[in-house]
Amino acid sequence: MAVGGDDDMERDFAARLRLAPSPASPNAAAGGGGGGIAFRAPQEQFTVGDFELGKIYGVGSYSKVVRAKKKDTGNVYALKIMDKKFITKENKISYVKMERIVLDQLDHPGVIRLFFTFQDTYSLYMALESCEGGELFDQIVRKGRLSEDEARFYAAEIVDILEYLHSLGLIHRDVKPENLLLTSDGHIKIADFGSVKPTKDTPIKVLPNSTNERACTFVGTAAYVPPEVLNSAPPTFGNDLWALGCTLYQMLSGSSPFKDASEWLIFQRIIARDLKIPEYFSDDARDLIDKLLDVDPSKRPGAGPDGYVSLKKHPFFRGIDWKNIRSTRAPKLAMEANANEDEDSQDSSWLSHMGSAPVNQHVSPVGNDGASSSSEDFLEPGESVVLISKLKKINKLTNKKVQLILTDKPQLICVDPGKMVTKGNIMWSDDPSELNVQVSNSSHFRICTPKKVSSFEDAKQRAWQWKKAIEDLQRCQKN
Numbered sequence: 001m002a003v004g005g006d007d008d009m010e011r012d013f014a015a016r017l018r019l020a021p022s023p024a025s026p027n028a029a030a031g032g033g034g035g036g037i038a039f040r041a042p043q044e045q046f047t048v049g050d051f052e053l054g055k056i057y058g059v060g061s062y063s064k065v066v067r068a069k070k071k072d073t074g075n076v077y078a079l080k081i082m083d084k085k086f087i088t089k090e091n092k093i094s095y096v097k098m099e100r101i102v103l104d105q106l107d108h109p110g111v112i113r114l115f116f117t118f119q120d121t122y123s124l125y126m127a128l129e130s131c132e133g134g135e136l137f138d139q140i141v142r143k144g145r146l147s148e149d150e151a152r153f154y155a156a157e158i159v160d161i162l163e164y165l166h167s168l169g170l171i172h173r174d175v176k177p178e179n180l181l182l183t184s185d186g187h188i189k190i191a192d193f194g195s196v197k198p199t200k201d202t203p204i205k206v207l208p209n210s211t212n213e214r215a216c217t218f219v220g221t222a223a224y225v226p227p228e229v230l231n232s233a234p235p236t237f238g239n240d241l242w243a244l245g246c247t248l249y250q251m252l253s254g255s256s257p258f259k260d261a262s263e264w265l266i267f268q269r270i271i272a273r274d275l276k277i278p279e280y281f282s283d284d285a286r287d288l289i290d291k292l293l294d295v296d297p298s299k300r301p302g303a304g305p306d307g308y309v310s311l312k313k314h315p316f317f318r319g320i321d322w323k324n325i326r327s328t329r330a331p332k333l334a335m336e337a338n339a340n341e342d343e344d345s346q347d348s349s350w351l352s353h354m355g356s357a358p359v360n361q362h363v364s365p366v367g368n369d370g371a372s373s374s375s376e377d378f379l380e381p382g383e384s385v386v387l388i389s390k391l392k393k394i395n396k397l398t399n400k401k402v403q404l405i406l407t408d409k410p411q412l413i414c415v416d417p418g419k420m421v422t423k424g425n426i427m428w429s430d431d432p433s434e435l436n437v438q439v440s441n442s443s444h445f446r447i448c449t450p451k452k453v454s455s456f457e458d459a460k461q462r463a464w465q466w467k468k469a470i471e472d473l474q475r476c477q478k479n
């Protein structure tokens with residue numbers, strides 16, 4: 001990575017982000033169009049070296065989230081690390097601004113708290129409340145499917161959160177099991193406010209022009225997007241209620257209601273409301289899902305003139321103590337099959353090979369099992385990760401868990417996630433006849449080279465994302 005021009009890059013980025021504190025008011029950000037926003041979560045002067053970095057919680061489309069312990073206080077955060085160059089290149093600045101500004105003003109036990117932010121030459125950092133219980137998605141995968149009591153509890157907590165957000169005129173627009181995180185005692189917190197849409201009457205301070213009710217292009221995730229969004233209708237609270245219906249269906253059945261081999265086919269199913277509800281769903285669950293997945297967004301319970309009353313009174317929620325939901329005992333969390341005490345140290349050594357320059361420079365592995373010294377270096381200095389997934393590599397006789405990493409060099413690296421050693425690279429070529437990805441469905445894909453075909457299963461259904469990322473890089477290399 002070129003070092004010259006770093007200061008320029010930092011200044012240029014700060015100007016575009018317009019979140020840099022003014023000298024007069026260290027916590028004020030120019031919201032644009034006059035009037036600054038006074039941040040509750042301050043912009044600090046910390047560096048990543050002030051933290052002990054632990055395991056990677058997850059990787060989003062423009063960030064990675066890492067467990068981080070502040071060395072002086074011992075406080076633990078989920079540190080969201082965003083690469084400035086990538087954010088600028090991918091035009092994600094408005095997502096970052098929106099998440100920062102909106103999260104800063106929210107105060108609900110079911111919403112991830114933002115504590116502070118800081119930045120360095122390469123990255124922006126958001127210190128978020130850490131959710132140690134992982135994603136609701138993982139609970140569904142580990143348990144196969146949830147019992148109706150478990151699903152009822154989680155759905156009720158999601159309803160409580162959506163009622164809060166909607167009362168503030170905010171449409172989340174990316175409600176899905178991956179963005180519903182769990183605390184260590186099993187309560188839900190919603191994350192990922194990058195796609196949030198404020199309505200005209202929101203009391204929340206937002207970016208100028210962000211409340212325009214123009215018809216929107218599709219944001220969110222294909223499987224959870226409502227039909228009206230595909231028909232370019234303006235966003236409404238009903239969008240989140242549809243996604244709640246999909247999430248409830250997924251909790252009870254193990255998979256999302258509209259599934260197919262490609263995004264386009266998924267969209268066709270959504271538009272046709274091609275919905276099959278399994279026989280074993282109770283009548284109350286079936287009825288609630290059917291109503292939440294109404295093609296008319298204004299008819300979904302929670303979106304009508306009586307607000308959330310009809311939703312909370314639905315027979316599926318009988319027995320829920322709405323006022324005390326956050327102190328009700330949560331379902332027991334299913335742990336990862338081979339979770340062990342070394343997880344933190346393994347992942348921190350893994351992180352030290354992630355290639356993001358500032359992380360590489362400052363990482364201090366948690367734990368003392370020497371995992372980092374036995375690991376190989378995966379990435380070269382300045383090389384960064386484009387896509388990374390924990391996948392199942394499907395072989396004739398056995399299936400193995402692997403971390404597949406695509407970097408901007410480009411390289412395709414297979415890592416054994418347990419031993420933190422590379423299992424070898426898949427030979428890169430810019431020529432699609434020598435390297436191509438064949439997708440069988442959203443969770444299965446094959447990477448084909450003249451020498452070898454490697455088959456993978458992605459529980460998070462990112463097969464198409466893998467194909468696109470590899471093809472984009474091939475195109476980039478050629479130009």
Ligand SMILES: Nc1ncnc2c1ncn2[C@@H]1O[C@H](COP(=O)(O)OP(=O)(O)OP(=O)(O)O)[C@@H](O)[C@H]1O
Nearest residue numbers: 057058059060061063065078128129130131191192
């Ligand atoms: N506060 C948190 N505590 C624990 N894990 C978190 C936290 N925030 C995010 N994560 C994990 O990190 C992953 C990536 O989060 P992030 O918000 O960066 O991506 P995303 O925006 O959900 O992804 P995408 O942009 O692709 O939708 C999440 O799916 C989650 O597993």
